[in-house]
Amino acid sequence: MKTIEILKDDGSARAGRLITGRGEIDTPVFMPVGTQGTVKAMTNKELAGLGVGMILSNAYHLYLRPGDELIRKMGGLHKFAGWDGAILTDSGGYQIFSLGVLREIKEDGVLFQSHIDGSRHFLTPEKMVRVQENIGADIAMCLDECVSYPSSFEYTRDSVELTSRWAKRCLEARSEEGSQKLFGIIQGGFYPELRLRSAEDILALDFDGFAIGGLSVGEPKSLMWDMVDTVVGLMPADKPRYMMGIGLPEDLLEGVNRGIDMFDCIIPTRFARNGSLFTWDGRINIKNARFTDDEGPIDEACSCYTCRTFSKAYLRHLLVSHELTSFYLNTIHNVYFYMELMKKIRHAITTGKFDKFYHDFKTRYEGGESNDRCSVCNG
């Protein structure tokens, strides 16, 4: 069965529909992150109202707490969390390698200590497929090794080979029944030759979709795009292409421009809790003293509940007073902004105007007067 239907191409950008067990999702799609089975500070009713059709959850975290067996017993994550939309679970490769202590990678799997209580666990590719089946994700990801930046060529090469062997084992481990899709992940660190080798291995396997992983781990952005450019042209047109853990609004635009269909990132929700809010004229930090008596909304052009109802002065007051409502209202705005951005991107592609949208957005967003960019990293 098909996993994506492409309705329109515009240059390399593509608009289509992702076919999941929970219905069809318009692509390109952005998935807010609900690591623990909840998007922080949001209710599912709110998310659905903001137009979110799909969220990302994390199999590593849910395996450790509350446990995938418990989630299965409770009827699966959709029922447990009261979410009717689609769910993609990351296998947790990235988390095992970034959060797990005393990790030891073996041919069979990875041994690590929980970052929560220090308990020891051995996770194999087969086990992570089972965990994601217990959770009941609509899309599951292969267990992979995500190398840090920088890593040596030799280390990355061995890691690519291991990830390829694990990918085959994941594919063989999946159950026959059920509608869960399984995606393979292209790794390869920051060596074009190894990215190509990984792509050759992973794309040869019969996955429902393919992801580019191991990006945005501290490398310069130009290097990240070089790695995407190295492999994206090899990815089959009739399967979904997912860029994991990306990104800022301008990154989503760049990814779509290269033919990516799916994105996820903690940025809109985490930034919201820190007061960093997106507008069509750039990003602002609501903590800034210049908003102390600002009667206007975050963005005049935004129709979200927060912008329709509250002034920047009030939102600043909530944040500096550490009021919980601040998390809620700011998250509504940032998630709404991301959903609007994706809607506009899809509209631009279907009307054959993506190139114009891409340039107009960048000119306005990057040149915006309200930009509170970080003066150190300009990020």
Ligand SMILES: [Zn+2]
């Ligand atoms: Zn808003």
